[in-house]
Ligand SMILES: Nc1nc2c(ncn2[C@@H]2O[C@H](COP(=O)(O)OP(=O)(O)OP(=O)(O)O)[C@@H](O)[C@H]2O)c(=O)[nH]1
């Protein structure tokens with residue numbers, strides 16, 4: 127006779143909240159469906175965890191999908207070694223609190239050759255420390271499926287990507303030849319060495335992400351909320367000046383102001399915005415009247431139109 | 444603003460969305476829609492313009508758009524299609540290759556749009572977009588009218604269960620806003636759509652590029668048109684509900700976190716369920732009762748279609764991934780032989796007799812496919828066809844399984860009635876299919892092979908034909924009945940010659 131769920135041992139028991147609005151509920155249901163389908167069809171899945179708001183939502187949904195069981199796959203963080211310090215602290219706490227298997231990978235070659243965003247330019251640096259590192263980590267783990275938190279509303283080439291996005295053995299994406307994807311019937315059949323990137327948040331927008339974080343009370347890295355912080359202005363971006371590795375260039379000076387981040391990545395490549403939105407309600411209010419997109423703050427997306435597609439073809443998430 | 448069904452150009456709507464919207468309160472769930480139609484008719488431009496006019500394009504994206512457009516069109520407007528055509532190959536060739544998903548909202552509701560390619564070679568990507576849509580915007584170039592590809596897309600959309608169509612007669616700025624052109628094309632389309640069984644049609648003359656009748660009405664250039672703008676029509680459309688009908692839970696995985704707990708995880712594909720309900724596990728036929736519905740947000744006292752849940756039963760039974768847990772009354776069909784309609788999606792087509800993988804819900808099993816007939820897009824009729832289906836062909840097929848399969852008809856359930864075929868050699872998805880019946884239990888005049896001679900042919904005056912085609916009764920029997928439109932004089936002629944024969 128099976129026992130009821132209350133009798134099983136559950137870490138971090140859920141708390142009762144008001145029901146989600148139908149729009150968010152539909153998005154949540156779709157994401158949970160994808161999580162379960164991938165977990166059931168693939169032998170060795172992994173979840174890419176980048177510590178940002180989308181990853182936080184993704185992780186929350188994974189916990190919901192497999193409740194009352196544990197999340198049945200590891201989380202992989204590709205650490206470029208240039209992340210905000212608060213991100214790393216947050217990552218370690220989350221892994222501990224939620225009883226997760228966390229795998230951290232950095233590109234050893236890149237570190238040995240001392241490839242930094244300052245010395246090698248954002249594009250080459252990203253190639254080595256993110257894209258190449260990711261390929262190394264996926265190969266090392268022998269993963270046949272990798273969950274990512276990408277959303278179609280982020281960028282024009284992402285808007286074209288399937289929920290199950292097929293990759294060749296060398297992690298290449300062929301956008302001209304994607305498998306048809308009808309209804310919610312996903313084709314998870316692959317050969318040895320091939321893999322699938324699965325995107326449970328495909329149909330979410332930035333506003334959906336924030337509204338869901340609010341409704342579900344999901345913890346985030348504090349950098350998303352405005353506070354007085356030191357920064358320097360460089361290439362039209364405000365760069366956080368908290369890391370001792372940031373060297374001031376001639377003419378630059380450290381300023382202070384109330385700033386926050388709409389997206390989080392490597393600190394030298396992520397621009398802050400001026401804001402006084404210090405809590406969720408204020409962040410959402412600000413977002414609803416925002417006139418620029420979130421990716422404007424990312425140096426790597428601004429290089430040229432089509433730069434994201436190129437990176438994605440090479441295996442970037 | 445209101446939509447009325449009149450016989451003037453004010454609206455070519457036969458059954459306006461407004462009719463259903465007036466009965467129930469406005470549907471606030473996000474509406475999923477596609478754009479489709481032939482190549483270059485302006486689908487991407489239209490959605491780009493829609494995003495632009497609903498302020499879904501942010502400043503930095505507008506700057507990028509202006510830079511990438513290079514201002515090549517004579518109106519000095521940005522190339523709105525670039526907001527959708529995000530792949531480099533698409534930008535180089537100026538066509539859409541794969542479907543783009545975009546999100547926007549008005550004050551009244553939110554929308555998920557799939558902008559699909561018009562090019563015949565990429566029909567599979569159009570089918571991808573159509574499979575989940577509630578409404579299709581079918582574009583036609585006002586200078587050209589309906590093409591074979593327009594008909595193909597409309598047919599696929601209707602086979603995939605889309606019941607609401609907007610016909611966007613586009614590029615009206617290039618035809619001097621000539622009302623007669625609108626009347627002619629919308630009339631032609633209405634006839635065609637009726638033959639597909641689609642009755643909710645709103646035809647709108649527009650210029651996607653200039654944004655006329657998209658979000659803003661074109662009162663100065665098209666004063667003769669009094670119908671809704673595109674956005675008006677979209678706000679009134681309805682989303683599909685699968686909450687009626689029997690309970691269906693295709694089991695995705697069995698959750699066993701400890702010895703004491705066993706739950707069946709999946710997304711409710713139809714109906715609803717509550718603790719205490721009796722269910723049957725298919726295909727085995729075992730019966731059990733629901734003990735609990737478990738979700739992360741505490742134990743629930745009911746779940747409905749669309750909910751992702753974990754079901755706990757009151758006894759130890761054998762349930763595996765791929766099984767369907769269903770309500771005792773109104774069970775799905777179980778058997779080894781079914782009939783379906785399908786669209787072939789890949790260059791290799793569909794080979795008769797070949798063993799494919801079929802995936803439906805969470806179940807994957809071997810199947811042999813035998814074509815029965817194929818749709819002729821020109822005439823709209825099904826012709827007997829036992830050889831392979833070429834890429835983009837729409838066919839009726841017989842499916843033979845080695846093990847028991849579980850389905851509803853697609854008409855009854857868009858989830859448990861749908862399937863994909865996977866080629867065991869390439870592992871690619873080669874067809875999308877919709878179950879129409881279980882073999883051996885085909886009733887009515889559809890017994891046996893559906894050959895053309897079995898169809899009842901009705902020759903009627905055009906106005907009567909149209910009235911009849913707009914009825915539910917006809918929609919349900921459109922495979923059995925062929926309606927020929929004739930003039931009153933011709934009809935009288937047929938009658939007298941028929942009398943003579945007797
Ligand atoms: N004058 C005029 N030109 C238009 C209008 N709508 C679209 N066009 C032009 O028609 C051409 C094709 O437009 P697209 O939006 O790319 O067509 P499409 O239907 O998306 O094409 P595919 O996706 O490749 O099938 C472009 O040059 C547009 O600028 C319109 O209303 N008026």
Ligand SMILES: [Mg+2]
Pocket residue numbers: 486487488524538539558559560561
């Ligand atoms: Mg297009």
